[in-house]
Amino acid sequence: MARILVADDHPLFRDALRLMLSSGPNQHHIAETDSLPATLAWLNDHEEPDLLVLDLAMPGSAGLLGLQQIRRDWPALPVIVVSGSDQALIIAGSKELGASGFCSKSAAPDALRHALECVLAGELYFPELTHSAEHSALLHAMAQLQTLTPAQFEVAMRVSTGELNKTIAWDLGISEATVKAHLTTIFRKLGLHGRAQLVSLLSQLRLRPE
Known part of the structure; x- marks a missing residue:
């Protein structure tokens, strides 16, 4: 019996999903949350x-950035993204950021169960994809995003929501010079070449308006 969140x-x-996973030959223990x-x-x-099992569009969610945070803080935790959208960027981005699988919510129950069991068995489960040049650039940015330290990632997220250096410094208990150094x-x-490009990039990775 596996423990699945x-x-x-x-609802x-x-x-x-709970009924599907708690019945049949593999009766798993299920816990639930409803926001990031x-x-x-x-x-x-x-x-x-x-x-x-992660939905990218929950309340408080930052889209793929929420997945990036989970993978950073719990690097050994297997994650399968189950989404109402099967856009190529979301699937490829989920894989780039370290998810173990992706399955559309529109998939048949047997297909969804198979996807979950594959990931529980330590396998990867992703549809085959083709990438556009734009997607390739975003995927490269996602890979680089994972090289940020927790402090740098926090500053980047705050800049992306429009906070000024002074406000960021006050909230984080650091100097404005440190904020500027993090941004550099x-x-x-x-x-990137400035705040506007950073805001644009992170907006795309959020996948939807906040």
């Missing part, structure tokens, strides 16, 4: 589960 804000989908903050809190407060390193690592 289902992170999704749709009907959680109910269906609740998911992060659950992971902090409990023993790491065997699998996280962030721009260099991501191959």
Whole structure:
């Protein structure tokens, strides 16, 4: 029996997934959360589960950036993204950021169960994809995003929501000079030329308006 955390804000989908995974030959233990903050809190407060089933569009979610945060803080946790959107960028981005699998919510129940069991068995489960040049550039940026330190990532996220250096410095208890130093390193690592490009990049990785 595996311990699975289902992170999704749709009660009907959680109910269906719980019934599917707690019945049949493999009766797994299911826990549930309905937002990204609740998911992060659950992971902090409990023993790491065997699998996280993650929706990228929950309340408080930052799209692929939420996945990036989970992979950074829990690098050994297998994650399968189960999404209502099967856009190529979301699938490829999930793989680039370290998810173990992707399955569309529109998939048949047997296909979804198969995807989850594959990831629980230590396998990868992704549809075949072709990338556009634009997607390739974004995937490269995602790879570089993972080289940011936690402090650099926090500064980048705050800049992306419009916070000024002074506000960021005050909230984080650091100097404005340190914020500027973090930004210089962030721009260099991501191959960007200023705040506007950083905001644009992270907006695309959020996948939807906040």
